[in-house]
Every structure is written in structure tokens, then in C-alpha cells.
Amino acid sequence: MVVKVHGSPVSGATQRALAVLIEKGVEYEFVLVDLSKGEHKHPSFLSLNPFGQVPAFEDGDLQLFESRAITQYIAHTYADKGTPLITPHDPKKMAAQSVWMEVEAQQYDPSASKLMFELVIKPMFYGKPGDEALIKEYETKLSNVLDVYEARLKESKYLGGDQFSLADLHHLPTLNYLKGTKGWGLFESRQHVKAWASDIMARPAWLKVIEPLQK
Numbered sequence: 001m002v003v004k005v006h007g008s009p010v011s012g013a014t015q016r017a018l019a020v021l022i023e024k025g026v027e028y029e030f031v032l033v034d035l036s037k038g039e040h041k042h043p044s045f046l047s048l049n050p051f052g053q054v055p056a057f058e059d060g061d062l063q064l065f066e067s068r069a070i071t072q073y074i075a076h077t078y079a080d081k082g083t084p085l086i087t088p089h090d091p092k093k094m095a096a097q098s099v100w101m102e103v104e105a106q107q108y109d110p111s112a113s114k115l116m117f118e119l120v121i122k123p124m125f126y127g128k129p130g131d132e133a134l135i136k137e138y139e140t141k142l143s144n145v146l147d148v149y150e151a152r153l154k155e156s157k158y159l160g161g162d163q164f165s166l167a168d169l170h171h172l173p174t175l176n177y178l179k180g181t182k183g184w185g186l187f188e189s190r191q192h193v194k195a196w197a198s199d200i201m202a203r204p205a206w207l208k209v210i211e212p213l214q215k
């Protein structure tokens, strides 16, 4: 039985789960949840994620939500298949990956996602420009986080160590949406952050995830 991802191709959190499945070479079924029709608030979807947000994930009788929990489940379950995205047998390496997964979720994503909302989602889905004061606020916050990233990436090719891991992969959706906006200057102006972002965004698995968005 193949695993199922319930989500939307435009959803960054859904993209995060798909990127891991493709990196791992795990076969999956994609169940489209049409956000424009509010399908994520229907009782059938709420039984998979009571918060009414995509993605949701099923592996037999296991049901999960929260994209980063889904990615970790897949990376552990298929540890020996495809790209190694975690190192569970090396606690010290795993600890570094865990630190940077937490940094992404707790320090980076709050400002990156809000900036993405103002610069991309508001104009694209609500037909209005982002709020300049909020854009400035989130840019300042993100800039401080990216100073720390620049120092880390000067020492280490990837955030979690010398190999690509979930700690890097979790950033892909926000990087992709911010690229092409004026917020991208924050990434481009930092040599090591820029090189890291270009490297991970060129991964074949990621290009496959965003393929439907190019049409």
C-alpha cells in the first residue's frame, strides 16, 4: 500500500513533505485538497488534521499532520532508501541536524513565512500589495537570523553538517517563494547563504516538486 499525501501543490508545507518523498524515492499517492474551495475545512479533512491545514499524511493506519513531523517520519522509516536525510546512528551529527531543524522552525520560518505572505501570497491570492511596514519588520528580523546562517555556512557546507539533510530541506518552500521578490536581496547579499540556497534549490527532487507551479 502506498503512502498518501493530502495537500495542495501551491502549499509550502505540502511541498516540504513531497520533497522528502521524492528525495527518498518513495512511491506516494497525492490527494488534492482544493484550498480555494475550502476543502481543508471539510469534516473529512478535519478528521486527518483537526487544525484544517495541509498537508496530512497516511501510511496504512498511521495518520500524521505537521509537515516537519511528516518529513522526519519518512526520513526515519526509509533511512536506508534514497538520499540519507538524517543520521540516526550518529547522535552527534543527528544533534547538529536537530538544532538546525529547530532553528528553521523557531527562528527562520516565523519571519520568512510572514514576509512571504506579504510579498507573494497577498498579491497573488488576495490581489492586494503587501503592507510595507510589516515587510520592513519581517525583513529586519529575517536579516538578523540570516547573519547567523552566514556564519554557520562559512564553516559548514550545509546547516546540519557536511551533507544535505532535513535541516536544509525544510527551508526550500520559503526560499522558493521569496526568490524573485525584493526580499531575496537578504539572501543574495550574503555570500555563503546565497551559495547554499542556490545549491539546495537546484536539487532534482525539489525541481520535481515545483514542476506543477511552472505551468
Ligand SMILES: N[C@@H](CCC(=O)N[C@@H](CS)C(=O)NCC(=O)O)C(=O)O
Pocket (backbone or CB within 6 Å): 010, 011, 012, 013, 014, 035, 040, 052, 053, 054, 055, 065, 066, 067, 068
Ligand atoms: N505547521 C504546519 C503549517 C501548515 C500550513 O500552514 N498549511 C497552510 C498551507 S501552506 C494551510 O493549510 N493554510 C490554510 C489555513 O490555514 O486555513 C505544517 O508545517 O504542516
